[in-house]
Amino acid sequence: MNPHAEKVDAEQTIAALSAWFDDRFVHLAELGEELISGLGFDEAGTLELPSAARRGMKAAAARFLAEHPVVDGCGLIFAHSALGTDSGRLEWWVREDESRFARYSFGVVPGADRYYDYEQHEWFTRSFSEGRSAAVGPFIDYLGVEMYIMTLTVPAVVGGRRVGAVGTDIQIDDLERALLPTLLACDTEIALLSRRGNVLLSNSVDYLPGDRVAVPPEGTRFEPLSEATDGVHILVREHPVY
Numbered sequence: 001m002n003p004h005a006e007k008v009d010a011e012q013t014i015a016a017l018s019a020w021f022d023d024r025f026v027h028l029a030e031l032g033e034e035l036i037s038g039l040g041f042d043e044a045g046t047l048e049l050p051s052a053a054r055r056g057m058k059a060a061a062a063r064f065l066a067e068h069p070v071v072d073g074c075g076l077i078f079a080h081s082a083l084g085t086d087s088g089r090l091e092w093w094v095r096e097d098e099s100r101f102a103r104y105s106f107g108v109v110p111g112a113d114r115y116y117d118y119e120q121h122e123w124f125t126r127s128f129s130e131g132r133s134a135a136v137g138p139f140i141d142y143l144g145v146e147m148y149i150m151t152l153t154v155p156a157v158v159g160g161r162r163v164g165a166v167g168t169d170i171q172i173d174d175l176e177r178a179l180l181p182t183l184l185a186c187d188t189e190i191a192l193l194s195r196r197g198n199v200l201l202s203n204s205v206d207y208l209p210g211d212r213v214a215v216p217p218e219g220t221r222f223e224p225l226s227e228a229t230d231g232v233h234i235l236v237r238e239h240p241v242y
Contacts, residue, residue, distance in 0.1 A: 007187035010223070010236045016182050017192065017234065018226040024168070025133050025228045027068065029154050032166035034060035035076045035091070039158050046084040047163055054091065061093035062101045070178050071095070072149065073104070073169040076156055077118060079128050082163035086110055088118060126230065127153040127165035134165075134230045137194060138172050138210065148172040148209075150200065172209060176201045188237045189220075195231030207235065 008016075038053030061074050075092035083089055088108035093101050107114040118124050126134035137150030153167040183190055183203040191202030191213070199211040207213065213235055216222050223234040 008185050010186060010188055010190060010234075013182060013186040013190060014223055014225065014234050014236070017179065018229070020179065020182070021135065021229045021232065022226050024152055025154065027064075028133075028152055028166060028168055031060060031064050031074060031168075032076070032154055032156055035166060036156055036158050036163075039163070041159065041161075044084070047078065047082045047158065049089075049091075057091045058093070058103065061091075065093060065095050065101050066099070068168075069098070070170055070174050071168045072171050072174065074167065076164060076166055077124060077153075078156075078164040079162070080119060082158075082161075088116065090116075090118070123151040123153045123167060124165050127155045127167075128162055131155050131162060132230065133228045135195070135232045136230075138198060138200060141169065141171075150175060150194075172200065176209075190237070191235040193222075193233050193235055195233075199235075200232075202235075 035057050038050065038056050040048055042048050057076065064074050065071055073092060073094040075090060077092070078089045080086060080088055087110070090106050090108065092104050092106070094104045096102050106116045108116060123134050123136040126132055134153045135150065138148040141147045141149045149169045149171050151167055151169050153165040155162050156164040156166045179192065180201055183192070183201065186203060189204040189206065191204065191207040192200040193213060194200055197212050197214050199207045199209050199213065201209060216235060220235055220237050223236055225232050225234065
């Protein structure tokens with residue numbers, strides 16, 4: 001980064017970060033509409049997943065990953081209650097490289113090896129149970145690649161009934177590549193924090209990824225991002241640093 005480039009103030013930086021996340025959620029909601037477009041319920045009120053709908057999901061997910069390189073995986077995560085079964089189901093696709101995407105198989109049968117009890121995860125409960133957008137992380141990816149990720153979700157709604165969550169995974173490394181230039185352009189110390197106060201990224205060596213900041217240190221303050229980010233917020237120093 002050019003050290004002589006013109007700096008922007010904290011308010012402009014916060015607005016830019018809010019806009020970036022808002023844009024992610026707009027695209028995620030649009031993906032959700034595509035993923036649920038072929039779904040419906042049978043006479044017993046159980047969600048049906050016809051093969052044509054699954055083919056449509058695959059095409060929508062592949063197109064989404066191709067158009068959004070910051071996203072590492074995306075798909076539709078079903079509530080057990082919507083399926084009428086004790087087992088779960090995820091229609092989830094991951095990025096293998098820049099142009100190849102694959103459906104990932106999870107352990108969804110209770111008691112089976114590597115059972116993925118996703119209904120207990122915050123990103124699922126906040127979207128399915130509470131009906132809101134969610135931004136959760138950083139945490140280690142279930143897929144076992146030892147990468148820290150952030151998961152964004154919105155409710156999946158079919159016929160006015162919530163049936164699960166639509167989500168995307170973003171590796172923290174990719175989040176950093178996307179947003180660090182915005183933080184570095186700020187005229188003061190600033191850090192992006194998760195809902196629980198963990199540092200996602202910052203422009204200061206005083207706040208490293210994973211650090212937890214429960215209360216703002218002296219001379220700093222917390223500022224919210226947009227409502228869609230579900231509590232992701234900013235730590236900013238009160239006075240610019242030149």
